[in-house]
Amino acid sequence: MSSLLEQLIEAFRVLPGVGQKTAQRMAYHVLEREREGGKRLSEALATAIERIGHCVRCRDFSETEVCVTCASAARDAFQLCAVESPADRLAIEQATGYRGLYFILQGRLSPLDGIGPRELGLDQLSMRLAEGEVQELIIATNPTVEGEATAHYLAQLARQHGVRPSRLAHGVPLGGELEYVDRGTLSHAFGSRSEMP
């Protein structure tokens, strides 16, 4: 096999969920049918890697010092939503009508991995909350053990600054069937039941 082709196949494996077989299929597909698209991908990758950094306000990906969302006058500055990753931020932005601002932790507390408050930018978040503009900190970390621990830490931090912490509701997913919901979720949903009107 051409060694440039081998290098291309190997390079594709850097992508998440891409093993040897898929990498081969990608390389062949691009060379057979998508050379123009492949060129665009090559250029988009190089440009993005060189020019996309992090917003100094919210730590989301941004090609400018302050990202478009943080710079927007149309967003409500009294609500701040803390998420673990840019992907979580995007999911909330796309699924909800939320018009407040975000803070991206870029991880969750995980002392064993050396990820503490400093790595999550919590000193920066603390200063932000001290500014007095934020009234509610919506904590949207994932419902994992580490995500919950992070949520508790963030809630304390919020209260220290007189900011109201809130947490996304847990429960049976809309359209979900009870028999397929995991036991922890079901147990929580049952315990958190509310009276019907």
Place this chain on the structure above:
Amino acid sequence: MSSLLEQLIEAFRVLPGVGQKTAQRMAYHVLEREREGGKRLSEALATAIERIGHCVRCRDFSETEVCVTCASAARDAFQLCAVESPADRLAIEQATGYRGLYFILQGRLSPLDGIGPRELGLDQLSMRLAEGEVQELIIATNPTVEGEATAHYLAQLARQHGVRPSRLAHGVPLGGELEYVDRGTLSHAFGSRSEMP
């Protein structure tokens, strides 16, 4: 969202089987954790697209005029295996002990799509068979309607040049259970049964 990021996500969708969600995940993964790997991928793509063409002998991908396999003195020139795609060639090369040469059709006969003998390089294959060195043409097109039609066409071409055509055996896959084998294959395997020694 950063527009460079949007461009990167859009660019990833050129890859086979990659929709919006997967493209997002790839872009975030590269920017968060694999900037070095992403740079390598960008460069490998650009270089491969610029420098990988087709071998003039076998039509496989090659960065040289004649590919490594065709140029090798260690391969048997009396056997030629015709396949539809470079991926099929690679599968045979990796799975079997085949030591002959290949001819990559880069497709199969499909008159409705404007793919005829000329598009598959059959004039070139005809000249190759006329050289007199090839004794067996192993026809490894896929067992689809178009692949079978192509196989019949190739078999005729081989006979015209006094070359023996052969076709890969069909049947129950090794380790396959009868109940999960498709009906066409099972029927063929039954009809092609051979006496046990």
